[in-house]
Amino acid sequence: MARGNASSLFRVCTKKINVSRARVLIPNRYLCSFEHPNNWVSGNFKFSLRHDVPKRQFSTSLLDLFRPQFSSRNPKLPESMPVGVSKCSSSIEDDDNVYKSGTSESEIEELEQNNGMDSEGSVGIEEVNGNEMPDEVENFDDNGICGSATIESECRDAGRDRIAQRNPVELYQELRNAENSAKVNPSDWLILKDLFGYFAKSGWAANQALAIYIGMSFFPTAVHKFRAFFLKRFSADIANYLVSLGVTDAAVRFLFPIFVEFCIEEFPDEIKRFRGMIQSADLTKPQTWFPFARAMKRKIIYHCGPTNSGKTYNALQRFMEAKKGIYCSPLRLLAMEVFDKVNALGVYCSLHTGQEVKYVPFSNHVSCTVEMVSTDELYDVAVIDEIQMMADPCRGYAWTRALLGLKADEIHLCGDPSVLNIVRKVCSETGDELCEKHYERFKPLVVEAKTLLGDLRNVRSGDCVVAFSRREIFEVKLTIEKHTKHRCCVIYGALPPETRRQQANLFNNQDNEFDVLVASDAVGMGLNLNIRRVVFYSLSKYNGDRIVPVPESQVKQIAGRAGRRGSLYPDGLTTALHLDDLDYLIECLKQPFDEVRKVGLFPFFEQVELFAGKLPNMTFTQLLEKFGENCRLDGSYFLCRHDHIKKVANMLEKVQGLSLEDRFNFCFAPVNIRDPKAMYHLLRFASSYSRNVPVSIAMGMPKGSAQNDAELLDLETRHQVLSMYMWLSHHFKRETFPFVKKAEIMATDIADLLGQSLLKACWKPESRQTGRSKPQQKKEGNEKPQQKEEGYERPRSLIKLHGKKRQDKASRQEFAEKVAV
Numbered sequence: 001m002a003r004g005n006a007s008s009l010f011r012v013c014t015k016k017i018n019v020s021r022a023r024v025l026i027p028n029r030y031l032c033s034f035e036h037p038n039n040w041v042s043g044n045f046k047f048s049l050r051h052d053v054p055k056r057q058f059s060t061s062l063l064d065l066f067r068p069q070f071s072s073r074n075p076k077l078p079e080s081m082p083v084g085v086s087k088c089s090s091s092i093e094d095d096d097n098v099y100k101s102g103t104s105e106s107e108i109e110e111l112e113q114n115n116g117m118d119s120e121g122s123v124g125i126e127e128v129n130g131n132e133m134p135d136e137v138e139n140f141d142d143n144g145i146c147g148s149a150t151i152e153s154e155c156r157d158a159g160r161d162r163i164a165q166r167n168p169v170e171l172y173q174e175l176r177n178a179e180n181s182a183k184v185n186p187s188d189w190l191i192l193k194d195l196f197g198y199f200a201k202s203g204w205a206a207n208q209a210l211a212i213y214i215g216m217s218f219f220p221t222a223v224h225k226f227r228a229f230f231l232k233r234f235s236a237d238i239a240n241y242l243v244s245l246g247v248t249d250a251a252v253r254f255l256f257p258i259f260v261e262f263c264i265e266e267f268p269d270e271i272k273r274f275r276g277m278i279q280s281a282d283l284t285k286p287q288t289w290f291p292f293a294r295a296m297k298r299k300i301i302y303h304c305g306p307t308n309s310g311k312t313y314n315a316l317q318r319f320m321e322a323k324k325g326i327y328c329s330p331l332r333l334l335a336m337e338v339f340d341k342v343n344a345l346g347v348y349c350s351l352h353t354g355q356e357v358k359y360v361p362f363s364n365h366v367s368c369t370v371e372m373v374s375t376d377e378l379y380d381v382a383v384i385d386e387i388q389m390m391a392d393p394c395r396g397y398a399w400t401r402a403l404l405g406l407k408a409d410e411i412h413l414c415g416d417p418s419v420l421n422i423v424r425k426v427c428s429e430t431g432d433e434l435c436e437k438h439y440e441r442f443k444p445l446v447v448e449a450k451t452l453l454g455d456l457r458n459v460r461s462g463d464c465v466v467a468f469s470r471r472e473i474f475e476v477k478l479t480i481e482k483h484t485k486h487r488c489c490v491i492y493g494a495l496p497p498e499t500r501r502q503q504a505n506l507f508n509n510q511d512n513e514f515d516v517l518v519a520s521d522a523v524g525m526g527l528n529l530n531i532r533r534v535v536f537y538s539l540s541k542y543n544g545d546r547i548v549p550v551p552e553s554q555v556k557q558i559a560g561r562a563g564r565r566g567s568l569y570p571d572g573l574t575t576a577l578h579l580d581d582l583d584y585l586i587e588c589l590k591q592p593f594d595e596v597r598k599v600g601l602f603p604f605f606e607q608v609e610l611f612a613g614k615l616p617n618m619t620f621t622q623l624l625e626k627f628g629e630n631c632r633l634d635g636s637y638f639l640c641r642h643d644h645i646k647k648v649a650n651m652l653e654k655v656q657g658l659s660l661e662d663r664f665n666f667c668f669a670p671v672n673i674r675d676p677k678a679m680y681h682l683l684r685f686a687s688s689y690s691r692n693v694p695v696s697i698a699m700g701m702p703k704g705s706a707q708n709d710a711e712l713l714d715l716e717t718r719h720q721v722l723s724m725y726m727w728l729s730h731h732f733k734r735e736t737f738p739f740v741k742k743a744e745i746m747a748t749d750i751a752d753l754l755g756q757s758l759l760k761a762c763w764k765p766e767s768r769q770t771g772r773s774k775p776q777q778k779k780e781g782n783e784k785p786q787q788k789e790e791g792y793e794r795p796r797s798l799i800k801l802h803g804k805k806r807q808d809k810a811s812r813q814e815f816a817e818k819v820a821v
């Protein structure tokens with residue numbers, strides 16, 4: 001089931017044991033529901049409990065309310081009302097699947113025979129008309145002559161009306177008490193059978209069934225059993241009525257309340273189970289998860305502006321003035337920077353990241369990564385940097401948690417305006433006071449129209465060339481160093497923070513030949529760099545699935561790194577390598593920030609544990625899957641992506657002896673899931689941990705710095721494994737990870753070796769996964785990648801390709817129109 005779909009399906013307000021009111025919030029815009037039998041209103045449909053039904057959580061007496069709407073005669077119910085059969089669930093299977101489970105076709109065949117049909121299906125009985133002619137009915141035509149056909153049809157209509165108006169609870173009781181079904185002719189029988197097939201596929205009915213906790217996956221089985229029940233017991237007048245409606249939404253709507261009664265009686269266990277599961281996957285009202293923060297009177301100060309406008313500087317001033325403060329960083333690297341900077345200014349500050357805890361004696365301040373924020377401690381001032389990361393598909397939940405849960409009198413948020421509106425909304429829900437401070441860039445960013453004309457020999461001192469893959473970064477470095485006098489530092493995500501800092505210092509320092517920086521998008525946050533000009537090598541990147549244009553917000557963030565106040569180059573410039581990309585670059589910088597409508601959430605372990613209690617015998621991976629499908633969220637939140645968590649969970653399924661909590665925690669370990677070596681080590685760590693034996697590092701130090709790219713990749717992996725070991729030692733029993741000190745030393749040494757290796761790196765890059773080629777961009781038309789004689793492949797402008805595609809389409813259309821004329 002689509003996650004979004006499931007998440008907002010319904011909310012049921014319960015009152016003690018009985019449900020007094022159920023609100024069905026169905027994302028189907030066509031779906032109408034009712035508050036009053038006689039009012040055709042779109043809105044919520046109310047379930048009211050019969051008080052005479054003891055110990056029942058639901059009753060469809062409430063459905064009396066909307067019985068009239070099921071009548072085809074209800075003038076307020078348009079006959080052709082779009083019921084909006086939605087693609088509600090993958091579990092609404094096709095007919096075959098539906099009827100495979102539960103009662104078999106042979107049972108239905110038996111019923112067919114009971115219904116007077118021989119094996120060939122021919123009629124062997126009289127036709128049934130269950131409606132007795134009402135005595136008082138007299139029907140005369142205009143000439144005063146009694147017309148028997150008219151009377152008959154009128155009587156049938158009256159009978160149908162009676163059925164349409166009847167209480168579904170009574171109808172259900174009648175069905176239940178019936179011993180046999182009435183006899184109908186084969187064509188009517190087929191209609192009835194088809195009707196149930198249609199019912200099982202009805203998105204409307206499946207969605208409505210959720211209100212009584214019949215889950216999407218159970219719905220087809222429930223309908224199937226209901227069909228068997230109904231076909232064994234229906235009365236002639238019900239059959240007549242249904243046949244008159246045909247295989248239509250109106251017939252489904254008529255049957256639905258009877259179906260509800262049937263489900264409540266037949267499936268109490270399934271209903272209870274599903275209800276428990278849904279309630280335990282409730283992520284609505286996340287502000288209520290932090291009662292202590294809610295009890296405080298917090299002041300939120302939003303420092304809102306583009307990059308390089310002094311937001312963090314001002315927030316940090318308040319942080320340092322406070323008696324007790326916390327700074328929450330998006331990166332380990334930035335947490336380290338603030339830790340160093342603040343201590344250097346004489347404010348004792350500790351450091352707390354996933355991998356390390358550096359406690360500075362007498363410190364009241366802490367610089368931490370946002371995931372490590374404590375929502376138990378009290379602070380005077382908290383700073384949450386890069387608050388727009390609340391909308392990050394994977395890590396957004398950490399910012400949301402920090403904003404909702406921090407117990408601080410004053411919380412400073414630094415970020416661009418994209419989440420301003422949603423922060424306003426959150427503050428109105430939490431009751432916090434919000435104060436907005438708007439900033440402008442110190443100096444405007446200037447776009448250089450000339451570009452590098454596709455030639456990397458045009459780089460200049462102070463340039464930062466931005467590429468979006470490790471391979472491209474090394475290709476660019478190689479080319480620049482081969483064909484110019486410049487030397488390049490590199491910064492990319494897989495490098496340890498220490499190495500990134502070392503490379504940044506090398507670049508910032510004017511007393512060496514390293515005057516050009518080649519970096520990935522990792523340069524967009526955290527580092528203070530003396531960049532004169534940001535040059536985009538390309539404006540497209542691989543998003544894990546395919547190659548896409550770099551999002552505007554990211555282009556802005558990266559370009560904004562050029563020209564920092566107080567640096568050698570206070571005036572920032574930006575451009576692209578190719579002229580083709582210039583338009584897109586300008587467009588991105590011109591665009592206002594997109595407004596974010598939803599921010600991330602992820603359940604705490606306790607929530608997953610509660611959920612697991614409702615679904616025993618499920619693997620952890622299945623649990624995560626189910627949680628994702630069934631969790632409920634308010635409109636301003638989304639459930640963060642957890643593919644990587646599921647991948648780790650899946651790998652760890654075979655490890656016996658891990659508790660649910662262990663599994664949950666292991667899944668958050670920082671591991672590159674695309675690196676098989678790192679995954680292997682994680683599996684090894686978990687296996688040792690589960691056996692309660694000391695977890696060994698089982699990895700030696702390399703002999704020296706890397707001589708080629710394969711060795712460089714190996715160093716990167718080794719550092720990641722050590723970093724993971726350190727992380728685990730802080731999240732699990734320390735004694736099980738006794739070699740953490742050794743891991744720290746090794747990690748520092750490897751970071752050094754990486755730094756040394758990068759200084760002399762002049763080799764062709766390799767792929768981390770041997771045998772897996774890099775995703776190829778599909779060739780368009782006759783365009784061939786231009787091969788520069790110097791030996792690097794000219795990156796093709798995806799933006800231009802998109803433009804060209806549009807142009808081609810337009811000219812093809814034009815041509816087709818001309819031909820048509």
Ligand SMILES: Nc1ncnc2c1ncn2[C@@H]1O[C@H](COP(=O)(O)OP(=O)(O)OP(=O)(O)O)[C@@H](O)[C@H]1O
Nearest residue numbers: 306307308309310311312313314414528564565566
């Ligand atoms: N009032 C100030 N006095 C001195 N230096 C300042 C002042 N304000 C900002 N700076 C300096 O300007 C640079 C940019 O400031 P800051 O990092 O606060 O910007 P920002 O808007 O947070 O940017 P980003 O979003 O890129 O982090 C920093 O080097 C900072 O030290």
